[in-house]
Amino acid sequence: MSIENLKYWLALSRAPQIGAVTFGQLLxxxxxxxxxxxxxxRDWLNAGLKNKTVDYLQHPxxxxxxADLNWSQQTNNHLLTLDHPQYPAYLRxxxxxxxxxxxHGQLDILQIPQxxxxxxxxxxxxxYEIAKEFASHIAQAGFVITSGLAKGIDEAAxxxxxxxxxxxxxxxxxxxxxxxxxxxxxLAHTIAQTGLLLSEFPLxxxxxxxxxxxxxRIISSITLGTLVxxxxxxxxxxxxxxxxxxxxxEVFAIPGSIQNxxxxxxxxxxxxxxxxxxxxxxxxxxxxxxxxxxxxxSTPLANKAFHEIPATATTSxxxxxxxxxxxxxxxxxxxxxxxxxxxxVDVSQLSVEEVSSMLLILELQGLVSSQAGxxxxxx
Numbered sequence: 001m002s003i004e005n006l007k008y009w010l011a012l013s014r015a016p017q018i019g020a021v022t023f024g025q026l027l028x029x030x031x032x033x034x035x036x037x038x039x040x041x042r043d044w045l046n047a048g049l050k051n052k053t054v055d056y057l058q059h060p061x062x063x064x065x066x067a068d069l070n071w072s073q074q075t076n077n078h079l080l081t082l083d084h085p086q087y088p089a090y091l092r093x094x095x096x097x098x099x100x101x102x103x104h105g106q107l108d109i110l111q112i113p114q115x116x117x118x119x120x121x122x123x124x125x126x127x128y129e130i131a132k133e134f135a136s137h138i139a140q141a142g143f144v145i146t147s148g149l150a151k152g153i154d155e156a157a158x159x160x161x162x163x164x165x166x167x168x169x170x171x172x173x174x175x176x177x178x179x180x181x182x183x184x185x186x187l188a189h190t191i192a193q194t195g196l197l198l199s200e201f202p203l204x205x206x207x208x209x210x211x212x213x214x215x216x217r218i219i220s221s222i223t224l225g226t227l228v229x230x231x232x233x234x235x236x237x238x239x240x241x242x243x244x245x246x247x248x249x250e251v252f253a254i255p256g257s258i259q260n261x262x263x264x265x266x267x268x269x270x271x272x273x274x275x276x277x278x279x280x281x282x283x284x285x286x287x288x289x290x291x292x293x294x295x296x297x298s299t300p301l302a303n304k305a306f307h308e309i310p311a312t313a314t315t316s317x318x319x320x321x322x323x324x325x326x327x328x329x330x331x332x333x334x335x336x337x338x339x340x341x342x343x344x345v346d347v348s349q350l351s352v353e354e355v356s357s358m359l360l361i362l363e364l365q366g367l368v369s370s371q372a373g374x375x376x377x378x379x
Contacts, residue, residue, distance in 0.1 A: 001081060001083075001084070003069060004034075005032070005033075005034060006069065006072075006079060006081070007062075007065050007069060008032070008033035008034040008036070008037055009033045009079075009081050009099065009100055010065045010068050010069070010079070010100065010202075011033070011037065011060040011061075011062070011065050012026070012033040012036055012037070012099070013099050013100045013202070014056075014060070014061060014064060014065065014202060015053055015056045015057060015060075016052050016053055016056055017049075017050050017052055017053045018049075018053060019096070020096040020097060020098050020099060021095070021096040023099045024096065024097075024099070025047075026047065027082075027099075029047055030043075030047075036057070037057060037060070041054060041058075044057060064202070064203075067203060068202065068203060071102075071177070071203060076104055076105055076106075076107075076192070077102075077103070077104050077176075078102075078103040078104070078107050079100060079101075079102060079103075080100065080101040080102075080103060081099065081100055082097060082099055082100075086107055086108075086110060086111070087101065088101075088110050088221070088222040090221055090222055090223075091218060091221040091222050094217070094221045094247065097221075098200035098218070100200070101198060101199070101200055102175070102176050102198070102199045102200070102201070102202070102203070103176075103196060103197065103198050103199075104176050104192055104196070104197045105191065105192050105193070105194075105195055105196035105197055106167070106194070106195060106196055107196065109144050109167045109169065109195060109196055110169070110196065110198075110222070112142070112143070112144045112167065113142075113143055113144070113224050113287070113291055114143060114144040114145070114146045114169065114222055114223040114224060115138050115143045115144070115145060115146065115223055115224060115225055115226075115227060115283065115287065116146045116147060116219045116220065116223040116225070116226040116227065116240065116244070117131060117134065117135055117138075117145055117146075117147050117153065117154075117157035117160075117226075117227045117229065118147055118148065118153060118154060118157075118216075118219065118226060118227070118228055118229075118231075118236075118237040118240050118241070119131060119152060119153025119154070119228055119229040119230045119231050119235070119237050120152050120153055120230045120231050120232065120235055120237065120262055120265075121150050121151050121152035121153075121154075122152055122262075123152045123153050123156070123229070123230045123262065124230065124260075124262060124338075124371075124377060125369040125371060125377060125379075126369065126377050126378060126379055127153065127229055127230035127262065128152070128153070128156045129156075129369075129379055130229055130254065131153045131156035131157050131160060131229045132156045132157070132159055132160035132163070133160065133280070134157075134160065134227065134229070134280045134283070135156070135157040135158070135159075135160025135161045135166075135168075136160040136161065136163055136164045136166070137280035137281075137284075138280050138283060138284060139160070139161040139164055139166025139167065139168070140164050140166060141280075141284045143224075143284070143287070144161075144166075144167045144168060144169055144195075145157050145158065145160065145161035145166060145167070145168040145169070146168070146169040146170075146171065146219055146222065146223050147168070147169075147170065147171070147219065148170065148171055148172070148173070148212075148215055148216070148219060149170040149171070149172055149179075149180075149184055149187070149188060149191075149197075150181070150184075151181055151183060151184065153229050153230060153231075153237070154170075155184055155187055158170060158187055158191060158195075159187065161195070162190055162191070162194065162195075165194075167194070167195050167196075168191055168194075168195040168196075169191075169195055169196045169197075169198055169222075170187075170188065170191050170195070170196070170197050170198070171198045171199065171215050171218045171219050171222075172197060172198070172199045172201070172215065173199075173201070173207055173208075173211035173212040173214070173215040174199065174201060174205050174206060174207045174211065175199060175201050175202055175203040175204050175205035175206075176197055176199050176203065177203045177204060178204075178206070180207040198218070199215075200214065200215075200218060212236055213236070213239055216236060216239050216240040216243060217240075217243050219240055220240050220241075220243040220244035220247060220249060221243075221247060223244070223249065224249060224250060224287050224290060224291070225244065225249050225250030225251065225252060225283065225286070225287055225290075226240055226241050226244040226249060226250070226251055226252065227252040227253070227254070227277070227283055228240075228241050228251070228252070228253045228254070228265065228266055228269060228274070229254050229266075230254075230256070230262040230263065230265075230266070231262065231264075231265030231266060232261055232262060232264055232265050233264050233265050233268055234265075235265050237265065238265050238268070238269065241253070241269055241274065242272075245272070245273070245274075250275065250286060250287060250290070251269060251273070251274040251275065252274060252275045252276075252277045252282070252283050252286075253265075253266035253267075253269040253270050253274040253275070253276060253277070254266055254276075254277055254278075255267060255270060255276055257337055259337055260337060323361075323362075323365070326350075326358070327358055327361065327362065329348065330344065330348050330350065330355065330358050330359075330362070331362060331367060331368070331378065333347045333348045334368065334376065334377070334378050337377070338371050338373075338375035338376065338377045339375060339376060339377070340373075340374055340375055340376075341355055341356060341359070341374060341376070344359075344376070359376055363376075366379060367379055
């Protein structure tokens with residue numbers, strides 16, 4: 001697309017009171033964004049546009065549009081219109097698909113099958129490690145890991161993919177000229193080098209709360225399935241999962257203790273029909289079934305024989321098998337919720353010294369983690 005045509009796409013996308021649905025209706029009515037601007041005021045009013053929108057169409061913010069165009073000319077920056085050949089095909093099929101996507105990084109990975117991993121911003125240590133582990137194994141199977149760059153489960157999923165040199169896409173709720181939350185600046189920088197940052201929001205867009213459900217819709221739309229790891233019943237992650245279900249995508253959830261409030265959202269999804277998963281292979285096997293043969297020939301998945309998929313979510317049990325029975329007993333006493341040394345002494349009937357020493361060994365083995373307040377939790 002020429003710069004001249006692209007500037008009209010950008011100008012129309014910035015018009016007030018024109019969302020994605022109205023944008024699509026105007027394209028159908030006038031044929032192109034340029035033809036919208038060449039129409040008369042009567043044409044605009046007959047199309048149902050409000051006075052505020054008409055005023056903008058007469059005086060577009062060309063300075064902001066010029067800034068967008070200059071940004072797109074920089075290395076690894078991209079503007080994807082609905083008719084761009086690399087606009088995500090799954091997203092294009094969604095009603096009200098964003099007319100323009102801003103992208104920074106390796107654009108070609110949009111064509112590789114993706115898995116969304118989402119969850120709470122305040123996970124347990126166990127949940128955080130599970131997200132990293134699942135992301136690493138799914139990425140090693142050839143899928144791209146897609147999430148929302150939020151702290152918590154999102155960042156764990158991105159780091160899990162990065163750790164095994166896998167590919168990851170971060171869909172943001174801001175313009176790509178800023179990072180939110182700021183603590184994930186290094187993560188965003190890393191993703192920009194090896195993966196892709198993606199947003200429907202123009203440059204300089206701040207992190208307004210209403211932006212994030214729109215971000216979630218993109219995440220659910222461009223992926224084959226969504227895996228939820230730790231989420232309460234009002235979590236934005238459940239919005240992503242339910243959008244995925246509405247769009248005909250697969251939804252996966254990891255169960256937890258009935259006493260863990262962070263498991264309640266996952267349990268709600270399972271009750272609604274989400275697939276309960278216990279290992280990353282549960283996700284991989286399900287999604288490989290849904291990928292058309294001609295849809296993977298040009299992706300890393302094409303060269304992945306099924307027996308080459310790495311073992312998943314079994315490392316803890318393998319390590320535990322190597323320990324003495326007394327350690328296994330203490331491990332079983334911990335359950336799946338954080339527990340204090342005093343409570344472990346009461347349950348296990350071991351001494352404080354024995355429990356403390358054994359917890360240290362279990363922690364060194366990566367089987368348990370210590371938390372604030374002198375609590376311990378199984379990994």
